[in-house]
Amino acid sequence: MIERICHIDKELEDSIFLFGARQTGKSTFLRQKFPDSIYIDLLDTTIKGRFSRRPSLLYEMLSNKEVGTLVIIDEIPEVPELLNEVHRLMSEKGLVFILCGSSARKLKRKGYNTLGGRAYPVYLFPFVSAEIPDFDLQQAINYGMLPPHYLAKNSHRRLSAYIDVYLKEEIKEEALVRNLNTFQRFLEVAALTDGEMINNNNIAQDCGVSANTVGNYFDILEDTLLGFRVPAYTKTMKRRLVQAPRFYYFDIGVANHLLHRKE
Template sequence: MISRTAEIVLTKLATQFKAVALTGPRQSGKSTLARTAFPEKKYISLENPDIREAALTDTRGFLNNLPDGAILDEAQRVPELFSYLQEVLDESNEKGRFILTGSNNFLMLENITQSLAGRIGYLELLPFGYDEIEKIESYDLALNNMIFSGGYPAVTYDRVDAAFWFPSYVRTYIERDVRQIKNITNLNLFQKLLYLCAGRVGQELNLNNLAIECGVDHKTIGSWIGILQASYIIHLLPPFYNNFSKRITKSPKLYFYDTGLACALLSISSPSQLSLHASRGPLFENYIINELIKVRFNKGLRSNLFHWRDVSGHEVDIVADHGSYAVGMELKAGMTVIPEFFKGLTFWQKLTNFEKSYLIYGGDETQKRSNGVEVIPWNKLQDIQ
């Protein structure tokens, strides 16, 4: 069993809110974390048809049978619960009474906003990060393997072959999770979109282009992209809107929450194949962005990451917005630092006068350059301040 970094924040939230919602991708370890953090609480899976039927037909009675609270797994499967939970929580000042988990962010948030706003803490759990995977005995921590395998516990901790696990994951996701959100009549086209997205990792989102390739209108593609976001398959990195008197691009960039899944969709069959693959650079970028997001999520914070690009082609891969200041970061998969790597950051420094800038690369040396840029290895992201 690998201890999760987010457990500290999860238990803290339970001391401050009457209920806590724990969301994240399917199979990211939510149930295991909830049961580990709250071993005294009764665990109830609403994926079980019999239990779900009981909760649907007599919701009040179902909750009355849980006087000490419980862990309610996949709570979005019974939307009626949230209205009744409001009444139950308001009758007591007890903290951390219910822990709700769910793999559908849209349905969870919709019901929480309607019924439990102000009563519930919120934490997002993504698959294992580097700091968690390095605790696994005899695990291959080489960069290509980290990108190829991703962070899902089944692939990393349980060592299930990625060639078998990811296709099964995609099939389960499309046949079950997608139908919960929206009744899509042509699942083959939706699956095609999923594969097309994998080929566009790190690119600006172009709905019209995807619509043409899928043979549907751009509004449909927009709706399907929303489904992929809500179910923690992809995320969009928004543009940084401080334009500094220059015109900037305003389209978000597309990334996957797990690079292992992206590799599987790209038919990359081994870490060694990744070495010469055309998508290695974008996948490296995706991996680093995911690691930085996990740091934020594990602290109970939202992502503060953006990308920046002006119409002249100057760009910075990541801008971390800290309110009073912003940090620019360039991501390069190469193991050797070359002057070309600093081009975007040099322009960024002149434009903003911000002191902190980082180059994150595929090598293993930490450096501080005379231009003020700190060079950080891909596996030393904790050094970023």
């Protein structure tokens, strides 16, 4: 097994939100690092159904646990109503939680309890070269650094499925954009300009939308952890910023696949 670099203490004193893009290995990492924790997997439809119908069940299950007991709830955005019970258990019983998910956007958009600063965010990213014995640069460039893709012999189909699932579950089902085809075109243009300074007007012309819409699209990519913007460097806080930020996909394999998926 590959040991991940993620700075979470073995003995946690504070609760955390662990965020990371799909398939970065969050669940595997948590199961390996905290094998003695109470683990609640909301991807299990039976468990999800029980808590969806009665969120207070979580409090009933855990209220008799000792102070400092670690509880991991995987995919907390699936049943965000549980956050009220988590809040109660932290405040009244002194339990410690790791709340895992692929995006905080669902929680923010619908105004769910984000624990008011009682849990700090930690991010698990795709592989980095320091984690991988005998790191293969060609494999990383071709297929990216998401664990299932880097470790596969040929992950072209996996990359296609990954992007399709992202478009369907993260974008379409959450109604984040009105026109999915336009957003898909934006993903490709963003891949073409990966690492370059962002020009919203130029990208807007290529996609047939407004510059404001392009800005919103970049916000979606950041909120769903598919990419990130790097602000332009400035020496002083008093001077007006004259350069644009740059945008990078978290995983080069995703960017490359978006560029060549129609070939």
